[in-house]
Amino acid sequence: MIRKTVDNVQDALKGVKDGMTLMLGGFGLCGIPENAISELVRLQVSGLYCISNNAGVDDFGLGLLLQNKQIKKMISSYVGENDEFERQMLSGELEVELTPQGTLAEKCRAAQAGFPAFYTPAGYGTEVAEGKETREFNGKMYVLEKAFEADFSFVKAWKGDEAGNLIFKGTARNFNPCMCGAAKITVAEVEELVPAGSLDPNEIHVPGIFVQRIFQGEKYEKRIEQRTVRPRN
């Protein structure tokens, strides 16, 4: 067994530098690497290129890095639940590259799986396809999209073991599995870190080979963006 555990979030983020490209898992505020984000804030690294489906809210998630002006460019499918984001974008301080959500996921998966590029129908005939190669297969048009290239990938899982194996809970899975192994170094934070052998090999969502560092996060706030309930009666 190849041990991937590091002692804490400081060790987990060693090597993160200004101007790097980072992948960050999560959908909205669900399944985001909360502890890695806090440490990025503490480290004050700046000029970051962030690949993440969303950009957090003003005071949580990637919003914390935005408040701190650490992000140079966001590559996302949906942003702007966030006033500071809007201000920086409209003022030109922040670059934004909007990418269809399925394309975003597959650009991660392509990087993980060693595919340099893929053809997808999403965005054909729209401004997303501008400047990109298009091609017909079986009478339908597709756009050629390239795999991402990133330095670090920060993901959050529910449980993980010393070998880096990960298990996710509910829809907190989202982009996290696709981002594992999609960057040079993948850092996984988990709610519960268990010894190797504690997880059933059949039930692992992401094998440890895709993860370079794993640690148990100190604290998870798990904020809910849209609390919706129905009355009991």
Added chain:
Amino acid sequence: MIRKTVDNVQDALKGVKDGMTLMLGGFGLCGIPENAISELVRLQVSGLYCISNNAGVDDFGLGLLLQNKQIKKMISSYVGENDEFERQMLSGELEVELTPQGTLAEKCRAAQAGFPAFYTPAGYGTEVAEGKETREFNGKMYVLEKAFEADFSFVKAWKGDEAGNLIFKGTARNFNPCMCGAAKITVAEVEELVPAGSLDPNEIHVPGIFVQRIFQGEKYEKRIEQRTVRPRN
């Protein structure tokens, strides 16, 4: 919940006709759809195009269809653990298209996921790439491979529920998940069929949306091809 259960293997294979293209899960004799294969033998359908990593042994797995001369063409990565296979191939009765194993898996996954084609490095500069488009990305050469098109996909899982959700065991998983939803109709056979709600939604390997029909197999022989053991001492 959309119910996918059919009563038996006969109902599960309704619509299978001569000359169709079938995908069959399994690696060697591990995780093969034993009951579907038996029914294919009983149905005497012929001229079949079979996409399967291997071709069984003389008296088990796809070897049963070969004995019966029901297969016109095999699309596989490794064959010939099987005398009848060799005889038919050398005599020209059987066509064989050999495909690198990772390419075979991805041609299934591409069909499942709506990708018409993908670039892979496997086979570049070899006879596998002959007549295929090649292309350079970042200084490395790739071959363009197309998604499979198949009529039926026969897969075997360990547990499944009425909604078609599947869970696999050990290395009997192999090609089965990639083949789900990769053909017009996916038929899953399982060792244990349970009511919807019995499986943890976090632990499902293949969501039921990729499966059209599911049934509990009557009997599983699960033959071992290479029984290897070590002495107790």
Added chain:
Amino acid sequence: MLDKNGIAKRIAKEVKDGYYVNLGIGIPTLVANYVRNDISVEFQSENGVLGMGPFPFEGQEDADIINAGKQTITTLPGASFFDSATSFAMIRGRHVDLTILGAMEVAENGDIANWKIPGKMVKGMGGAMDLVASAENIIVAMMHTNRAGKSKLLKKCTLPLTGVGCVKKIVTNLAVLEVTNEGFKLLERAPGVTVEVIKRATEGRLIVDREVPEMNI
């Protein structure tokens, strides 16, 4: 004339037994409330869940179980969770049978614009471009005209496109229309709405080739 719930109610009739359905934000979300009880339908949300149920009871919200609108949800028996790549495999691979989404504009050739207004803050397309480029069966739910009273059913979209030639059916507060090679074919009128009213509210080519029945909702 229908209100938003009326539109949702009419669209719910398009949802057939055995359908996997992806609902967009806004009016489409309301459709789930009106689907018949005697048919089996599963709702997919692109953030990674199939078999969505109703909102949770107060106190039972789970931050780890949300829909694409970031709302807390529950799941029904037979549900499954999966990652984003698998979710879009379902969508791109045409395993989802019906996609219902809102639009700012639809053109008579089936083009749709629903993600960007130049000069305004752009939030992004989310999964909409994947959905419209892939689904075989797309229904648009929207008001027939915008707040300024201008038609949203056009000869040609004026806003940046989300997808080309993909919309099959449109249900508005005034009518049900099918996108055909010849233009918008009027299938049904909303209760109390005349063909004349629909004609005036439709900028794109409108085809009225028979007696147009009133909706039955």
Added chain:
Amino acid sequence: MLDKNGIAKRIAKEVKDGYYVNLGIGIPTLVANYVRNDISVEFQSENGVLGMGPFPFEGQEDADIINAGKQTITTLPGASFFDSATSFAMIRGRHVDLTILGAMEVAENGDIANWKIPGKMVKGMGGAMDLVASAENIIVAMMHTNRAGKSKLLKKCTLPLTGVGCVKKIVTNLAVLEVTNEGFKLLERAPGVTVEVIKRATEGRLIVDREVPEMNI
């Protein structure tokens, strides 16, 4: 001169702490027996398992747990099972650190042929083409010459290729060689084997640019 186990033993020294390793059938399989106990290594098998352990005790074989050679196996703590697409994502995506496989021929430019002999029954390439096209670190384990005594280290492969320019290192019964831009660079001699013997057994360009040490195994 080494026997098969000797070759495996020498290759085992190339396996470093923290490596994920894919072993081909034949001599490569034997390598697992000689890897040092004080380093951490995980073996991947392309049929969908990481963290392979030894063969099971008699009576504990499980038909559902096999390796790529279709042999019954066990798993070690930290193991995982996965599907074939994920398995080749590990391989193609260069997450596997070292690939060890057999060959019929290797050319001085790193080309390898190991899957097909024209005129003979062809069993197929299995995962070999994916492995050689993807791995950054490929070691070939083979006899220096074939049964007819002809060299397997050639100027140019005569058999259909498995991959081009991909082999980095070769360990044979006679020597350890590195594939360089100039040809096969002789790194080590097998115990008791002279440079002259290796020269005679090597058809491709052999580079002997220094005193060549005897292997230490």
